Amino acid sequence: MAYGGLGVAESKPADYPARRVAPVVLKALEGASPTKLAVASLSFYYGRFRALKDISLDIPEKRVTALIGPSGCGKTTLLRVFNRMYDLVPKARAEGSVRLDGMEVTETTRLLELRQKVGMVFQRPSPFPLSIYDNVAFAPRLLGWGRSRVAEAVETAIKDAALWDEVNDRLKDPAASLSGGQQQRLSIARCLAVKPEVILMDEPCSALDPVATLKIEDLIDRLARQYTIVIVTHNMQQAARVADFTAFMLMDTEERYGQLIEFAPTTDLFNKPTDPRTEGYITGRFG
Amino acid sequence: MIRGLAMPRGRRRPPDGFRLLTGLVALAAPISLVLIVVLLAQQGAPAIWHYGLGFLTSRAWNPVSLDFGALAFIFGTLATSLIALALALPVGVGVALFLAEPSAGRLRGAIGIGVELLAAIPSVVYGLWAFYVMAPFVLIHVEQPIVARFGSVGILSGPARETSLFTASLVLSVMILPTLAAVSRDVIRAVPGGLRESSVALGATWWETTWGVILPAARQGIFGATVLALGRALGETIAVTMVIGNRPEIPTSLFAPAYTLASVIANEFTEATGQLYSSALIELGLVLMLVTLTVNVLAQLLVRSTTREARA
Ligand SMILES: Nc1ncnc2c1ncn2[C@@H]1O[C@H](COP(=O)(O)OP(=O)(O)OP(=O)(O)O)[C@@H](O)[C@H]1O
Ligand SMILES: [Mg+2]
Numbered sequence: 001m002a003y004g005g006l007g008v009a010e011s012k013p014a015d016y017p018a019r020r021v022a023p024v025v026l027k028a029l030e031g032a033s034p035t036k037l038a039v040a041s042l043s044f045y046y047g048r049f050r051a052l053k054d055i056s057l058d059i060p061e062k063r064v065t066a067l068i069g070p071s072g073c074g075k076t077t078l079l080r081v082f083n084r085m086y087d088l089v090p091k092a093r094a095e096g097s098v099r100l101d102g103m104e105v106t107e108t109t110r111l112l113e114l115r116q117k118v119g120m121v122f123q124r125p126s127p128f129p130l131s132i133y134d135n136v137a138f139a140p141r142l143l144g145w146g147r148s149r150v151a152e153a154v155e156t157a158i159k160d161a162a163l164w165d166e167v168n169d170r171l172k173d174p175a176a177s178l179s180g181g182q183q184q185r186l187s188i189a190r191c192l193a194v195k196p197e198v199i200l201m202d203e204p205c206s207a208l209d210p211v212a213t214l215k216i217e218d219l220i221d222r223l224a225r226q227y228t229i230v231i232v233t234h235n236m237q238q239a240a241r242v243a244d245f246t247a248f249m250l251m252d253t254e255e256r257y258g259q260l261i262e263f264a265p266t267t268d269l270f271n272k273p274t275d276p277r278t279e280g281y282i283t284g285r286f287g
Numbered sequence: 288m289i290r291g292l293a294m295p296r297g298r299r300r301p302p303d304g305f306r307l308l309t310g311l312v313a314l315a316a317p318i319s320l321v322l323i324v325v326l327l328a329q330q331g332a333p334a335i336w337h338y339g340l341g342f343l344t345s346r347a348w349n350p351v352s353l354d355f356g357a358l359a360f361i362f363g364t365l366a367t368s369l370i371a372l373a374l375a376l377p378v379g380v381g382v383a384l385f386l387a388e389p390s391a392g393r394l395r396g397a398i399g400i401g402v403e404l405l406a407a408i409p410s411v412v413y414g415l416w417a418f419y420v421m422a423p424f425v426l427i428h429v430e431q432p433i434v435a436r437f438g439s440v441g442i443l444s445g446p447a448r449e450t451s452l453f454t455a456s457l458v459l460s461v462m463i464l465p466t467l468a469a470v471s472r473d474v475i476r477a478v479p480g481g482l483r484e485s486s487v488a489l490g491a492t493w494w495e496t497t498w499g500v501i502l503p504a505a506r507q508g509i510f511g512a513t514v515l516a517l518g519r520a521l522g523e524t525i526a527v528t529m530v531i532g533n534r535p536e537i538p539t540s541l542f543a544p545a546y547t548l549a550s551v552i553a554n555e556f557t558e559a560t561g562q563l564y565s566s567a568l569i570e571l572g573l574v575l576m577l578v579t580l581t582v583n584v585l586a587q588l589l590v591r592s593t594t595r596e597a598r599a
């Protein structure tokens with residue numbers, strides 16, 4: 001592999017109990033940070049199915065927070081509460097509270113403002129059938145910015161997404177002509193263009209090869225001190241590499257709702273998990 | 288089509304029975320097309336020789352003096368079809384957008400079935416309905432008010448009539464609506480869900496997403512639906528014949544009677560006396576094929592140039 005493993009490869013669980021301390025150096029935290037997203041007793045329903053039960057956590061500002069857990073435990077569901085993407089799902093509703101600074105996310109009607117503050121990057125890159133430039137200019141134009149301000153925002157965003165060198169001479173080309181990894185960085189540029197405060201990423205690398213993955217991870221690292229980033233990942237090494245904090249979620253075996261098991265600085269979560277279920281998951285015993 | 292017969296390179300096998308059979312069936316289509324053109328040309332030969340290329344540019348149509356030309360009919364055919372398209376396209380795409388919406392629920396199912404049933408109505412029934420119901424209604428509630436208000440504008444001048452270019456275009460637009468709506472709906476549904484989500488996640492409203500992302504992504508398919516609908520409109524005969532007024536002139540007003548290639552053939556071929564008259568009608572058939580073919584080829588070229596643009 002191109003990068004050092006954490007030593008939790010699912011293939012050899014037998015190693016684990018003896019090697020609880022990961023062999024890589026985990027990201028060190030630089031001091032405490034104020035809360036950006038305060039989630040309190042959040043439950044979420046798809047119709048009558050309760051997908052999340054009673055989740056409370058404080059996501060710190062200008063840090064990277066990873067959501068990990070087995071498939072179906074509600075990571076995507078939780079992430080999509082933060083920018084009200086669940087509005088697209090008929091009969092979906094949230095109970096409880098998610099506060100973004102002063103704004104109650106679950107109740108606000110100022111969706112444009114919310115989504116300008118909380119950007120999202122999806123698993124599959126989905127460039128709009130427009131030029132590279134127009135893709136990045138999409139959100140600034142929604143906000144009604146003038147031409148020169150849009151142009152400036154587009155350039156800055158593409159530079160911040162580490163894509164400028166590769167596309168600056170072909171901004172008018174269709175976005176579909178980019179490679180998968182470039183398209184994903186374009187997706188990031190697209191949401192950086194309106195200067196969001198929070199960036200949600202749902203398995204942003206799962207459709208990419210290792211090299212493209214590494215580029216995205218580098219990018220997350222560089223953005224980490226300016227933006228609050230929440231990233232869902234299935235890859236524990238990735239969580240360990242990029243995240244300052246990690247939340248471990250698990251599905252209740254009987255009622256199938258997702259719940260938060262443990263939320264801690266990444267180093268602590270991986271090295272000294274307090275819940276046996278967390279330990280079982282990160283040492284590869286189940287999930 | 289013939290390419291379908293070719294063997295994969297490097298693995299030449301002698302044609303087996305199945306390949307031969309499918310190959311022959313596949314060839315049947317182009318061969319019959321060629322045969323039709325040849326036979327029409329043969330039957331129309333007297334008129335073709337007699338009038339030459341002038342046939343296409345002459346607007347005369349006089350069975351008594353045997354003075355024939357296709358221009359008025361070409362105009363009628365193109366005008367009714369294009370006006371019908373202009374009227375039906377926005378409605379069809381609107382219906383398609385609604386039908387493709389995942390949250391529209393039960394109403395959507397009912398409307399979807401209704402739209403598809405519209406396609407099953409025989410055109411002669413459309414003609415009857417247009418003649419007895421739609422035309423009188425449109426005369427009183429659309430044509431007359433427009434003439435009263437904007438009559439001084441050339442193409443909107445009166446007198447308003449029940450059977451006119453406008454009425455024919457209107458019934459055509461109803462007839463092509465199901466094709467437009469059904470095909471566009473499928474195309475819009477096929478737009479990857481990630482596009483809609485990404486757009487919404489950037490703060491776009493339903494309208495902004497539809498205009499800025501969904502329709503551009505579906506553009507090519509909607510264009511295909513348009514070509515399909517145009518093909519039907521160009522060749523539609525009986526319903527148009529019943530409401531267009533059947534006057535072989537290039538009308539100066541939307542509300543004046545006109546004539547189409549298909550209508551004049553259907554109306555006059557039984558009573559055509561003399562070789563020149565009937566071969567002139569057959570030549571009109573050739574012209575209709577030519578018009579349809581040209582429109583299709585132009586459309587294909589347009590599609591190809593836009594896709595190349597998108598891929599460049
Ligand atoms: N649109 C929906 N309608 C109904 N149920 C849904 C919907 N989306 C997700 N669910 C259910 O909610 C639960 C949580 O799903 P979610 O997609 O949040 O899981 P996840 O942790 O992101 O899983 P994965 O790691 O596989 O992406 C699952 O049981 C899933 O079946
Ligand atoms: Mg998920």
